[in-house]
Amino acid sequence: xxxxxxxxxxxxxxxxxxxxxxxxxxxxxxxxxxxxxxxxxxxxxxxxxxxxxxxxxxxxxxxxxxxxxxxxxxxxxxxxxxxxxxxxxxxxxxxxxxxxxxxxxxxxxxxxxxxxxxxxxxxxxxxxxxxxxxxxxxxxxxxxxxxxxxxxxxxxxxxxxxxxxxxxxxxxxxxxxxxxxxxxxxxxxxxxxxxxxxxxxxxxxxxxxxxxxxxxxxxxxxxxxxxxxxxxxxxxxxxxxxxxxxxxxxxxxxxxxxxxxxxxxxxxxxxxxxxxxxxxxxxxxxxxxxxxxxxxxxxxxxxxxxxxxxxxxxxxxxxxxxxxxxxxxxxxxxxxxxxxxxxxxxxxxxxxxxxxxxxxxxxxxxxxxxxxxxxxxxxxxxxxxxxxxxxxxxxxxxxxxxxxxxxxx
Numbered sequence: 001x002x003x004x005x006x007x008x009x010x011x012x013x014x015x016x017x018x019x020x021x022x023x024x025x026x027x028x029x030x031x032x033x034x035x036x037x038x039x040x041x042x043x044x045x046x047x048x049x050x051x052x053x054x055x056x057x058x059x060x061x062x063x064x065x066x067x068x069x070x071x072x073x074x075x076x077x078x079x080x081x082x083x084x085x086x087x088x089x090x091x092x093x094x095x096x097x098x099x100x101x102x103x104x105x106x107x108x109x110x111x112x113x114x115x116x117x118x119x120x121x122x123x124x125x126x127x128x129x130x131x132x133x134x135x136x137x138x139x140x141x142x143x144x145x146x147x148x149x150x151x152x153x154x155x156x157x158x159x160x161x162x163x164x165x166x167x168x169x170x171x172x173x174x175x176x177x178x179x180x181x182x183x184x185x186x187x188x189x190x191x192x193x194x195x196x197x198x199x200x201x202x203x204x205x206x207x208x209x210x211x212x213x214x215x216x217x218x219x220x221x222x223x224x225x226x227x228x229x230x231x232x233x234x235x236x237x238x239x240x241x242x243x244x245x246x247x248x249x250x251x252x253x254x255x256x257x258x259x260x261x262x263x264x265x266x267x268x269x270x271x272x273x274x275x276x277x278x279x280x281x282x283x284x285x286x287x288x289x290x291x292x293x294x295x296x297x298x299x300x301x302x303x304x305x306x307x308x309x310x311x312x313x314x315x316x317x318x319x320x321x322x323x324x325x326x327x328x329x330x331x332x333x334x335x336x337x338x339x340x341x342x343x344x345x346x347x348x349x350x351x352x353x354x355x356x357x358x359x360x361x362x363x364x365x366x367x368x369x370x371x372x373x374x375x376x377x378x379x380x381x382x383x384x385x386x387x388x389x390x391x392x393x394x395x396x397x398x399x400x401x402x403x404x405x406x407x408x409x
Contacts, residue, residue, distance in 0.1 A: 002049075003031050011042035011074070017049030020057035029060045036064075036354050037270070037311060039238060039398055041073030044098075048079035058091055065096060071356040113359075118253055120240035125233045125257065126359040132228035134264050136319065137409040139168065140221025142330045148289040150220050152180060158224055160207070160215040162191035162363055165264060167317050167346040168222015169283065170195055172207060172215070183220050183282040185378040187317045187346040189266050190363040192370050193217055194348045196378035198282040204348060204375040208367055220284060223319050223331055223344060225264045229402040232359060233257060235269075236398045244272045244395035247345065247381060248336025251320050255341060260405030261322035265345075268365055269399025271314045274349055275391055276379035277303045304379050311352040314396070315369060316381065318345030319406070328408070336383035336393040345381040347394070350374055355399060362402055 001018035012035055020028060035043055043064070061077070068075040076098045080088065088097060114125045139156040150169075157173060158166060170186030172195055184196040191209035195217065196202070207215035233254065237245040245253075247267075255263050280302050283291060291300035320343035324332050332342035351374050355365075383393035 001027055003028065005035075006046075011044050012040040013044045013046055015046040015049065018051075020050050020053040022054055022056035025054075025056040025060045028057070029063070032060070032064050036068070037352070039236060041068055041071055041354060041357055043068065043073075043075050045075075045077045046079055047077050047081070047084060050084060051081065053084050053087060058087075058093065061093065061096060067354065071354045072358070073354070073356075119245075119249065120237070121245045121249075121253070122236045122239060123233050123253065123257070124235075125231050127231055132230040132404060134225045134227030134229070134404050134406045135409055136223060136225040136262075136264065136406040138223055138327060138331060139219045142221050145169065145221060145283055146290060146292055148283070148291065150283050152284060154220050154284075155218045157216060157218055158188075160188040160191060160193045160209075160217060161226070162209060163226050163228060164191075164224065165189040165266060165317055166219070166222055166224030167319070167344060168219045168224075169279065170217045170219045170222060171197065172205065173218050180284060181282045183218075183284050184279045185346055185380055186217060186219065186222065187315075187348060187378065188215070188217065188224075189315070189317050190366045191215070192366050194370070194375065194378055196278055198279050204378050206370050206375060208370055221331075223328075225319070225406055227404070227406075229264075229266070229362070229404040231257070231403070232362075233401045233403065234357070234399070235396075235401060237396065238398070242395075244397055246336055246338050246392070247316070247394040247396065248383065249338030250396060250401060251318075251335055251341060251343060252339035254401055254403035255320060255322070255339070258403050258405055262406050262408075263320055263403050264406050265316070265318050265320065266362065266402040267314070267316040267396070267399060268355060268369070269314055269316070269396040269401075270352065270355065271312050271349070272395040272397050273392070274304070274312065274314055274347060274379070274381070274394050275384055276347060276381040276394070277301045278377060278379045304377060311397075312376070313350040313353050313355070313369070314347050314394075315350070315366065316345055316347045316394075318343055318381070325408075334383065337385065346378065347381050348378045349376040351376070360400055365400070
């Protein structure tokens with residue numbers, strides 16, 4: 001099987017030549033996957049050179065048809081010979097067939113957008129609510145964490161409404177044990193919340209809004225906010241030198257675009273590598289054992305890095321400030337080499353899947369991700385800038401970023 005690429009302004013055409021059987025189905029599927037991961041969501045397969053297709057080939061077509069339709073893309077077949085056209089019709093796949101003359105151009109955006117470029121990264125900003133704002137609040141005392149002094153007396157209960165976002169060290173409220181022995185990395189956004197329990201399971205747990213039900217959680221310490229984001233910015237880093245944008249560079253761009261020195265940020269993106277750490281033990285014992293002392297740190301923290309070769313989808317929630325106040329300073333850390341701002345960011349990772357392009361809804365996007373039930377881990381993001389052993393920072397390829405200025409309570 002020979003496969004050649006022929007891109008144009010509307011779509012990417014893949015011309016196939018040969019037998020589309022079990023021997024070549026994985027090869028064709030890999031070519032389509034590569035195109036999707038490079039950002040192509042409108043793909044046409046030219047079948048003029050295909051003389052045979054088996055059930056294995058049909059399976060590949062159906063899989064990618066469903067995948068691209070789910071992200072508002074398109075997947076079509078043109079110029080099949082008569083015998084293959086007959087197979088398609090008998091298999092009920094006529095919807096895949098289009099003529100060469102049919103227009104496969106993506107639907108135009110229904111809302112105006114502003115495009116701009118920074119360091120080879122293309123940004124596209126969509127207005128959400130021009131007068132939207134967020135109000136943030138600090139909970140607990142992170143200095144107690146580093147001193148091993150946290151206990152159940154430090155717990156603050158929060159309700160994760162649809163206009164709520166937050167990060168910190170938390171556990172879900174079960175109404176009885178106040179999360180004892182289970183506190184771990186926590187994030188919440190758009191009516192959903194995720195926790196990485198430290199009770200030995202190491203499996204992310206999550207809750208989502210269902211009808212009148214809203215998730216509730218307990219925080220030992222953290223940062224939360226209520227409100228709406230004024231804008232959504234899509235970004236594509238394929239034109240940058242490395243083909244990615246570091247988290248710190250994206251945060252700096254979001255702060256510049258928001259024209260604010262203090263912002264809340266939510267990111268959903270395809271990643272090329274995630275760098276962070278996760279708690280392995282619950283820090284609520286109040287026994288004055290510092291998680292950062294050596295060698296005890298090995299028992300307290302799991303440092304997590306994903307290979308640059310492993311693509312993933314990541315949901316990031318965080319806060320950043322140019323000049324932290326005395327109250328917020330203990331909650332913030334250096335973000336990375338791309339900004340002088342300080343911040344605090346948590347992330348939950350998922351297996352790779354493409355994101356719809358253009359303007360998307362935050363609540364629907366987050367809900368869809370969690371509905372897949374395929375959460376990998378939750379971590380506190382950081383930049384490892386050691387001169388020789390350092391693995392750098394979280395790198396993102398393309399995605400969506402909601403950002404807005406915050407006022408402190």
